[in-house]
Amino acid sequence: MAQAEGDQARPMALDGLKVLDLSRVLAAPWASQILGDLGAEVLKIEQPGRGDDTRRWGPPFVEDSSPSPDAAYFFCANRNKRSLAIDFSQPEGAALVRQLALQADIVVENFRVGALARFGLDAESLRAANPRLIYCSVTGFGQTGPYARRGGYDFLVQGMSGLMSITGRPEGVAGAGPMKVGLPVSDLFTGLYAAVSILAALNHRQVTGQGQWLDCALLDSQVAVLVNQAMNYLVGGAVPQRLGNDHPNVVPYRDFACSDDYILVACGTDGQFQALCRLLGRPELGADPRFASNAGRSRDRRALEVQLAAAIAPWKAAELLAAMAEAGIPGGPIHSIDQILANPQIAARGLLQSMTRDDGTPVTVIGFPTQFSETPASYRLAPPRLGQDTAAVLAATLGLEPEAIAALAARGVIGLDPLARAEALS
Known part of the structure; x- marks a missing residue:
């Protein structure tokens, strides 16, 4: 069963693991949220004053007491994380992140190939200092190959991967044409593969003591889940076409x-x-x-x-x-979104979870789907405000005094959430 917010009575599968999350948008944050749901401590590093792009991907926005409320999109992939606003384009900021990486088990990032090397936050640099580190890179096309330095987005990958060529109404039918899936599935598949790969690397580290670098790509992940359609081509030679709602192999x-629906x-x-x-x-x-x-x-x-x-x-x-x-x-x-979220089966499975931000703002999220008999998913931390935990984490994890934190904030190296600032610096 799902573990309610604040309920720490039962163990969590990833208790004790520390994740340094340098990612934003969806694919990589989806992976780090999975780790957080299963008990890992996730520190999300964001740009001061801006944060994760999805904070602005609205409307709708979750109304709270802040002058710049966060978009609903941000809430789908950022629970069970603590937000640190650190500008690692500044040498002092990069040094802070490197210190956090020394204490981390896992780093998740989705910057363009080579972009983090100039800050000393690339896999080679961080793993040299922390050989047990599992460093997971999520990009559009991977670290190698002719497309490696291209930017990758879900919509582009749905088209390039062949997915859109088999999605939509067939030729000769009204509304015919390629169609993307109604969800960013290339991002989500990649996030799932990334989480699975991280867990596999953790098991390898348990045996050998050695971390590793994981190279996850949206295009690779989407091609991997072409499954029966790709196999139909590889075995039969015919290029799959759009079939609307028909199945390529199974009938009916x-x-x-019906008369009414x-x-x-x-x-x-x-x-x-x-x-x-x-x-x-x-x-x-x-x-x-x-x-x-x-x-x-x-x-x-x-x-x-x-x-x-x-x-x-x-x-x-x-x-x-x-x-x-x-x-x-x-x-x-064929349910609409409101119908399925109100369905008694969803309630019975505990998929809707109520959470509360530390300013008292309530939010409902869709929870982790697997039911664990011994180590259930938990909902400890509502998606954080930008920089909400900067001061508290730097004090507790790196031992910085309030004066040092205040000085970093004054120089723009870090950002402090106004609601948490007074308490953290007192």
């Missing part, structure tokens, strides 16, 4: 129109297909030799789907879905 596996039908076995035909009063379709196997249904999909569509059209969506569930036939509705 698509949307159908659309539903999804997903028959993955011959038995499920035959049960659907019986439910629809068309048992002869299930007995037809053309449709007896999935291979046959795939070859003659149009002839079959026309008849299924006609049989489904008179039904009310809720009634047909209830009957399908009773008969063990996979199917479901």
Whole structure:
């Protein structure tokens, strides 16, 4: 079960690990948030006065007491982190970050290839000082290859990777054309691969005592999850095309129109297909030799789907879905975002978590999806304000006195959140 904010009674899987997060936007912050959810201490380094780009990616904004509230986008990938505003383009700021890296287990960054070397914050420099460090770089195209120095964004990678060529309505249909997925999936896949790779590197370090450099790329990750579509090409030679909601391999596996709404039908076995035909009063379709196997249904999909569509059209969506569930036939509705977030299954799984910023501002976040029997995910820290923890962390972690912190702030090396400043420097 999920561990509520402030509940430290149960152990966390990554207790004791320290993550130095030099990343912003989504792919790499998604990875570091996963580590934070599982118990790691995550220090997010941000540019004073600006912070993570996504703080400004609104509306909507989370209304609080600050003059510049943070955008909702920022809240999706930055819980369980502490924000330090440090300008590491200044030598004193870079020195502070290097000192923090000496105490870190993991560094996560997503700067362009070579950009951090001039500050002494590149993998080679930090790992030379801390050989146990796991340094994870997330870029658009990786550290090598002809595209290495290009900037990479999710939208571009969805197009370049082939994903958009198989997403959207097929040619000859109204609205035909390539389409991006409604979420930045290339960023999210890369963040997931980065988190998995970091955990693998931690296990390697446990055995050998040695850290390593992880090179994660959006393009690589998106190509890796082309899965059956890429294998269809590699084995069969035909270039996959856009199919709308049709499945390239499985039939029937698509949307159908009922009398009042659309539903999804997903028959993955011959038995499920035959049960659907019986439910629809068309048992002869299930007995037809053309449709007896999935291979046959795939070859003659149009002839079959026309008849299924006609049989489904008179039904009310809720009634047909209830009957399908009773008969063990996979199917479901097409929810809007508000509908799924209000769904009792989501409530039962604890996916919506209430958190409170230290100024009392409440926020609801979508939680970690895996249920752990012994080391549940936790929700300890709401997404922080920019520089909220600068003074406290520099004092506790590096032993800086209030006078030294105040001097750094006066020189613009660090930024201090106004709400936390007085308490930290007292």
